[in-house]
Amino acid sequence: MMSFKEAIETYVRAKDGNRPHLIADAFRPDAELAMELKTDSISFPSSVTGADGIANVLVSQFAQQYENVYTFCMGAPPEDTPSFECVWLVCMTDKSTAAARVGFGRYRWRFDAMARKIERLHITIEQMNTLPRDMSPPILDWARSLPYPWCRADLSARTAPALASIQSVVDGLQRLAGSETHALNTRRSFTQN
Numbered sequence: 471m472m473s474f475k476e477a478i479e480t481y482v483r484a485k486d487g488n489r490p491h492l493i494a495d496a497f498r499p500d501a502e503l504a505m506e507l508k509t510d511s512i513s514f515p516s517s518v519t520g521a522d523g524i525a526n527v528l529v530s531q532f533a534q535q536y537e538n539v540y541t542f543c544m545g546a547p548p549e550d551t552p553s554f555e556c557v558w559l560v561c562m563t564d565k566s567t568a569a570a571r572v573g574f575g576r577y578r579w580r581f582d583a584m585a586r587k588i589e590r591l592h593i594t595i596e597q598m599n600t601l602p603r604d605m606s607p608p609i610l611d612w613a614r615s616l617p618y619p620w621c622r623a624d625l626s627a628r629t630a631p632a633l634a635s636i637q638s639v640v641d642g643l644q645r646l647a648g649s650e651t652h653a654l655n656t657r658r659s660f661t662q663n
Contacts, residue, residue: 493525573598
């Protein structure tokens with residue numbers, strides 16, 4: 471039986487490594503995907519139903535355009551809980567141009583405890599920056615140096631290359647991670663009182 475943490479890690483491994491067959495291990499057959507794009511620099515459908523459709527959109531089609539993909543979930547992995555939210559960071563290169571792409575956003579997961587699989591994933595893409603191809607080596611070196619796939623936002627910020635377009639991603643990532651930490655602590659405090 472798969473834990474929620476293992477299901478998320480399987481999704482990341484499937485997407486980053488172009489392994490669509492792994493999606494069925496992590497997602498229910500009737501799973502739902504919702505996409506919210508706050509940038510015009512990348513495109514996805516707003517919703518997909520079914521593990522096969524999710525594998526096609528997030529793995530097969532994605533891998534036709536991108537390679538050298540590193541996806542990081544910011545913060546600690548989930549415990550035994552039916553839902554989980556985390557900020558994510560992605561570094562990758564475009565297959566046709568070799569340009570680097572760096573972006574961040576939020577994952578909202580819902581887990582089916584009986585099936586031990588993901589039943590719903592909501593992905594928000596906050597920002598996705600494109601950098602010239604000569605920036606790809608330092609971006610990929612940075613990504614390769616980070617703990618994978620679970621990483622602290624402050625660590626990614628401290629080790630990021632000193633580039634303006636990376637700094638805007640890191641700043642946005644930290645703001646989003648900080649607001650989620652604050653919201654989580656507020657919810658915990660409210661629950662405990």
